[in-house]
Amino acid sequence: MPNLGSRTDLALESANTVKSEGQLPRGISADEKNTACFTVTSVEVVTEEAAAKIGKPVGRYITLETAARLDMKPEKFEQSVCDLAEEITSLVGEVKSVLVVGLGNEEITPDSLGPRVVSHIFATRHIKENAPELMSEDLGEVCALAPGVMGQTGIEASELVKTVCSAIKPSAVIAVDALACSELSHLGRTVQLTDTGISPGSGVMNARKELSLATLGVPTVAIGVPTIADLGSEKETMMVTPRSIDKLIGCTAQLISSALNLALHRGLSLDEILNLTA
Secondary structure, eight states: OOOTTSOOSOHHHHHHTTOBTTBOOTTEEEEEEEOSSOEEEEEEEOSHHHHHHHTOOSEEEEEEEOSSOTTSOOTTHHHHHHHHHHHHHHHHOSOSEEEEEEOSOTTSGGGOHHHHHHTTOOOOHHHHHHOGGGOOTTOOEEEEEOOOOHHHHSSOHHHHHHHHHHHHOOSEEEEEEEEEESOGGGTTTEEEEESSOBOTTGGGTOOOOOBSHHHHSSOEEEEEEEEEEEOOOSSOOOEEOOTTHHHHHHHHHHHHHHHHHHHHOTTSOHHHHHHHHO
16 A cells, blocks of 8 residues: 555556545546556546545556566567557657657656657758758657756746647547656556646645646646655655666666657657667
8 A cells, every 4th residue: 555645646546545444435437447567546536526535536547567676678579669659659649749748857757757759850841941941740749848947937837838838739538747656656657648638846845836727728638657655754855866876767768658649640660760860
């Protein structure tokens, strides 16, 4: 069981804390399936009462778990990318244009997942605008932004993203961020996707203004990996991160960026994507 006094960004952990005799309360459902590389759990919160119980917004949360930590490139890397891309597509759907946002501080390793992912996104919006003859049906319309953190810029990330959304009017936003968990078994082994958006820093008691449909005006999907675990209590704060955090960030950034590129540019193969973003 997770520590009830700890903080977590994972809906799966929050849902487990409110189980009674192994059953989830009314308004929350969970389904599990296995793919070639992941155990995939889909948690759906359908009522405001249930949302209040677990401290998560109404919406869908998809958790992909691996037996081994993600700090090593998996042997079935291509299949892992395809599995994750399929789940991303199930939340984002077929949209005309996407803004990928990498949240976090690139100078602090456990918080650098978002910017690292964005650095490997195959951005194409400028091609459509400036060289439309080079665009093809193989390519989606994608742009990317790493807004930094307020301590660096003096501006809320959500304010920057909202301004960009107003200017370019994407069909959807995908925000990538490092997460916090409360169970060591999920640390560096879990990828969470949700259609509810995200409040950056919420897992470590540094919540900023959320990025969501309500604040940005467009559907917002969030993707994250727990890079820290809260093992503290109400009296003491204790956040831990894996010793191999550098490798974890590098490997998960490659996994997520490859899956995003595959999902958003459906006419390209993974080999083509890796060559374009190397």
